[in-house]
Amino acid sequence: MDVSIIGSTGYGGMELTKLLHKHPNARISSLHSDSAAGQMLSEIYPHTDGVTDMLLRPVESDWIVANSDIVLLATPSGVSSRLALDFVDKKHPVIDLSGDFRFMDEKLYEKWYQKKSAPYRYLKEFTYQIPEFFKKTANSRFISNPGCYATAVLLGLAPLVQNNLIEETIIIDAKSGLSGAGKSLSQSSHFVNAHDNMTLYKANQHQHIPEITQQLTAWSATYDKIQFSTSLIPVSRGIFCTMYVQLREKKSVDNLHDIYQQTYLNKKFVRIQPKERLPDLKQVVGSNYCDIGMVYNEKTNVLMIVSVIDNLIKGAAGQAIQNLNLFAGFPEDDGLDLVPSYF
Numbered sequence: 001m002d003v004s005i006i007g008s009t010g011y012g013g014m015e016l017t018k019l020l021h022k023h024p025n026a027r028i029s030s031l032h033s034d035s036a037a038g039q040m041l042s043e044i045y046p047h048t049d050g051v052t053d054m055l056l057r058p059v060e061s062d063w064i065v066a067n068s069d070i071v072l073l074a075t076p077s078g079v080s081s082r083l084a085l086d087f088v089d090k091k092h093p094v095i096d097l098s099g100d101f102r103f104m105d106e107k108l109y110e111k112w113y114q115k116k117s118a119p120y121r122y123l124k125e126f127t128y129q130i131p132e133f134f135k136k137t138a139n140s141r142f143i144s145n146p147g148c149y150a151t152a153v154l155l156g157l158a159p160l161v162q163n164n165l166i167e168e169t170i171i172i173d174a175k176s177g178l179s180g181a182g183k184s185l186s187q188s189s190h191f192v193n194a195h196d197n198m199t200l201y202k203a204n205q206h207q208h209i210p211e212i213t214q215q216l217t218a219w220s221a222t223y224d225k226i227q228f229s230t231s232l233i234p235v236s237r238g239i240f241c242t243m244y245v246q247l248r249e250k251k252s253v254d255n256l257h258d259i260y261q262q263t264y265l266n267k268k269f270v271r272i273q274p275k276e277r278l279p280d281l282k283q284v285v286g287s288n289y290c291d292i293g294m295v296y297n298e299k300t301n302v303l304m305i306v307s308v309i310d311n312l313i314k315g316a317a318g319q320a321i322q323n324l325n326l327f328a329g330f331p332e333d334d335g336l337d338l339v340p341s342y343f
């Protein structure tokens with residue numbers, strides 16, 4: 001399968017390039033860049049010299065449609081919504097990493113992203129796809145890849161929500177490394193601000209709140225609100241997400257653990273930790289794994305769940321490749337046999 005990437009010089013685009021380099025059934029047919037068209041990738045990133053180096057072509061949809069089987073959009077929200085339209089019109093398959101096609105509702109998108117939405121007739125062509133819950137019947141050629149925080153949260157809560165086990169309040173405290181913000185420098189990602197520091201941002205205003213509740217309510221209508229906070233932590237990669245939920249009734253640790261294992265039976269990329277063990281960040285960084293652990297407090301009846309991912313892999317490029325594999329009928333782990341680096 002021939003794959004084109006747009007937004008090639010961004011963090012997500014670069015991660016896609018790296019993963020596809022090792023893919024047994026897909027190859028990169030072209031890299032496209034707005035800022036660096038005409039240059040070689042190695043002129044911008046010398047580490048790609050002799051490995052994944054390629055010419056960066058301009059972003060031209062006709063050329064891409066003629067020369068690839070699918071296009072991956074690793075572009076910012078507000079840009080994907082513009083670029084995708086030509087491909088949808090031409091029925092050329094798309095996987096979009098941005099937030100632009102995650103809602104079926106223009107107003108909802110505009111409220112949370114503060115940007116103009118793609119028209120509804122395009123939104124409705126896209127399927128929001130968490131690969132672990134992919135249904136063959138819903139196979140779509142236009143796929144909206146879940147957001148990074150949303151991925152960690154939804155995988156961590158799915159077993160409880162799908163089985164209606166939560167009393168009401170869901171409190172989520174998520175922390176992300178700086179690559180989650182993309183490569184553009186901002187005041188908050190400046191070394192002096194980020195190093196040795198922790199900053200909570202977008203309190204009650206994060207754009208992944210409606211994305212998370214949209215999926216939770218699709219699983220069980222009761223769960224239409226969450227308390228969600230996001231913080232920057234001084235690491236390059238990784239999302240560490242702690243969730244607190246009060247259960248409807250008391251459960252044994254064995255029972256809860258079984259429910260999680262059952263939900264992710266044969267789901268290679270979700271690893272449920274042994275009972276009472278919580279994952280750390282580095283055990284997933286550099287891989288497509290989402291590791292989930294939990295601790296139950298019998299006195300308060302609160303279950304604390306910890307879910308960790310690499311934001312650029314399971315939270316973005318790795319999940320996009322997983323979705324590409326499902327779309328193409330390739331084994332789900334093609335190109336994703338990655339060992340976390342840990343040290």
Ligand SMILES: NC(=O)C1=CN([C@@H]2O[C@H](COP(=O)(O)OP(=O)(O)OC[C@H]3O[C@@H](n4cnc5c(N)ncnc54)[C@H](OP(=O)(O)O)[C@@H]3O)[C@@H](O)[C@H]2O)C=CC1
Nearest residue numbers: 007009010011012033034035075076077098148180182183
């Ligand atoms: N970083 C993360 O952890 C995650 C990111 N995402 C989403 O994935 C997408 C990519 O994120 P990320 O790689 O971090 O972002 P970056 O800012 O690192 O890269 C985005 C790239 O898009 C291209 N681009 C920017 N503006 C335009 C434009 N006007 N027209 C065409 N291309 C443009 C640029 O590449 P070039 O100049 O080469 O075209 C840029 O490098 C975003 O939508 C983000 O929200 C989703 C989950 C996690």
Ligand SMILES: CC(=O)N[C@@H](CCC(=O)OP(=O)(O)O)C(=O)O
Nearest residue numbers: 077098099147148176180181207
């Ligand atoms: C650390 C950091 O800044 N992370 C970004 C995540 C960006 C992202 O994934 O946004 P969409 O997928 O919704 O486009 C944020 O919190 O906005």
